[in-house]
Amino acid sequence: MVVGYRTYLEQIVPLLEGKEVVRAGMRAEVARAREAVSRARSGRRVAVVSGGDPGVYGMAGPVLEAAREAGVIDLVTVVPGVTAATAAAALLGAPLVHDFAVISLSDLLTPWEVIAARLEAAAAADFVIVIYNPASSRRDWQLVRAREILLRRRSPATPVGIVRHAGRENEETVVTDLAGMLAYPVDMGTTVIVGNSRTYAAQGRMITPRGYRW
Numbered sequence: 001m002v003v004g005y006r007t008y009l010e011q012i013v014p015l016l017e018g019k020e021v022v023r024a025g026m027r028a029e030v031a032r033a034r035e036a037v038s039r040a041r042s043g044r045r046v047a048v049v050s051g052g053d054p055g056v057y058g059m060a061g062p063v064l065e066a067a068r069e070a071g072v073i074d075l076v077t078v079v080p081g082v083t084a085a086t087a088a089a090a091l092l093g094a095p096l097v098h099d100f101a102v103i104s105l106s107d108l109l110t111p112w113e114v115i116a117a118r119l120e121a122a123a124a125a126d127f128v129i130v131i132y133n134p135a136s137s138r139r140d141w142q143l144v145r146a147r148e149i150l151l152r153r154r155s156p157a158t159p160v161g162i163v164r165h166a167g168r169e170n171e172e173t174v175v176t177d178l179a180g181m182l183a184y185p186v187d188m189g190t191t192v193i194v195g196n197s198r199t200y201a202a203q204g205r206m207i208t209p210r211g212y213r214w
Contacts, residue, residue: 003036004049011168012049027108033062040075053083057104057132085130088163088191091173093205095161095193100128105135105142112142119146123153128199128208131192143186147178150194154178159195159206166191175201 001020002009009016009023024032032048040046050059060078067073089096101122105115122129129150134143150158156179164172164187174184178194186192199208 001039001044002047002049003032003039005032005051008049008051029059029062030066033059033066034069036063037066037070037072037075041070041072050081052087053081054078055080056083056085056102082167084132084163084166084191085193087166088130088161088173088193091163091166091171092161092175092193093202093207095128095159095195095199095206095208096130097210098128098196098198098208100130101125102130102132104132105146106133106139107142112145115142116145116149119149120152123150126153126196128196129194131194133188134186134190134192136188143192144182147181151178154194154197158197159199159201161193161195161206162186162190163193164190175204175206177201 001022002016003022004024006023006025009021022032022035036046036048048054048059048063052058054060055078064073064076067076085096085102101118103115103118103122104110107115119129131143131146134146156177158178160176160178160181162174162176162181162184164170176184181192193206195206195208199206201207
């Protein structure tokens, strides 16, 4: 059987033929994980569908916690996927060739004060910064605040890549900079990559040097 968030299941309809499917809405991760573990304990073979890589802001965490709660962690196998950071980076060029940090702007599970502190620390350490969940229909101010924090440490000319729906229909990619990044629409399907002090743009691509001698 297959358990998953409704939107993700819609993307793999051909793979669901002949299988029992349990669909769930947004913010039902714990219930979804417990349902999957309960079915697995009864002897069913269960696949939990997660977006990107299940171990990066995905369902591996809730499923393993539910399995620990039930004393059956050994039943769980985590299958790696491609997270939005690397999918977006490939479309933008090579922005993640040096050290980078990944930070979600969603404050549903993490207080904004914690998110802001992490942005400040990553900017101070000169990491390339990958931003997940930059905005939603109910949340449109965090990216503005994030940009303000980054501009304390980065030049307005710092390259910024914005990728919407990486690897899906209606994929959009743009390379801009910190000064102009807010001119482009973003949503929950968008990944934003902010370069470090050495990242540069060339013919529409972002490149972060690793330090090789040429």
